[in-house]
Amino acid sequence: AQTVTQSQPEMSVQEAETVTLSCTYDTSESDYYLFWYKQPPSRQMILVIRQEAYKQQNATENRFSVNFQKAAKSFSLKISDSQLGDAAMYFCAYRGIQGAQKLVFGQGTRLTINP
Amino acid sequence: ETGVTQTPRHLVMGMTNKKSLKCEQHLGHNAMYWYKQSAKKPLELMFVYSLEERVENNSVPSRFSPECPNSSHLFLHLHTLQPEDSALYLCASSQVTSSGSRSYNEQFFGPGTRLTVL
Numbered sequence: 001a002q003t004v005t006q007s008q009p010e011m012s013v014q015e016a017e018t019v020t021l022s023c024t025y026d027t028s029e030s031d032y033y034l035f036w037y038k039q040p041p042s043r044q045m046i047l048v049i050r051q052e053a054y055k056q057q058n059a060t061e062n063r064f065s066v067n068f069q070k071a072a073k074s075f076s077l078k079i080s081d082s083q084l085g086d087a088a089m090y091f092c093a094y095r096g097i098q099g100a101q102k103l104v105f106g107q108g109t110r111l112t113i114n115p
Numbered sequence: 116e117t118g119v120t121q122t123p124r125h126l127v128m129g130m131t132n133k134k135s136l137k138c139e140q141h142l143g144h145n146a147m148y149w150y151k152q153s154a155k156k157p158l159e160l161m162f163v164y165s166l167e168e169r170v171e172n173n174s175v176p177s178r179f180s181p182e183c184p185n186s187s188h189l190f191l192h193l194h195t196l197q198p199e200d201s202a203l204y205l206c207a208s209s210q211v212t213s214s215g216s217r218s219y220n221e222q223f224f225g226p227g228t229r230l231t232v233l
């Protein structure tokens with residue numbers, strides 16, 4: 001079974017600085033998708049960024065980028081120029097290609113932005 | 116209404132009560148999901164419905180009973196719950212494409228129902 005591990009329960013960063021959230025996963029599949037979701041205090045989970053395993057190029061969405069290391073099974077999220085609105089729980093998630101499309105989530109990292 | 120909506124947003128119930136959680140998606144998706152989010156635990160997938168057929172039941176106790184009457188609506192019927200069932204219940208939807216067709220099929224989440232079982 002696939003597992004996702006986020007080893008940082010909490011992180012904090014100064015506004016306008018850069019922060020990196022870690023995620024590792026375990027799978028025997030060679031093709032899959034990886035996601036970072038954000039859950040602000042309002043609780044609505046929203047997708048931040050996504051990556052296909054077969055793509056070597058790291059995904060980027062504005063201030064958000066990932067460092068995808070397939071061999072190491074690592075998928076970290078970098079947030080540049082942190083803003084107060086970035087404060088939230090961040091979840092790393094894995095989804096295989098086949099089957100019921102289920103997402104496997106990590107435990108989450110609570111990110112605090114210090115003004 | 117847009118996206119995925121859930122009602123009620125908060126629910127307090129006794130262990131002998133029967134209640135239902137409702138989820139509605141306005142995205143034209145063909146798959147819907149129930150997740151349980153407990154404190155300090157990863158989100159746990161409970162049920163998956165694809166094309167209104169249950170395709171996954173993740174060893175959920177029978178006191179939780181899902182219902183998917185059509186592709187836009189998903190219910191979670193609750194009866195004789197335990198205090199440890201108190202959690203945030205999240206609904207999600209996605210568009211599942213046919214096998215062999217690559218797609219992120221990303222899931223869109225509702226705001227959740229905060230359930231407290233007394």
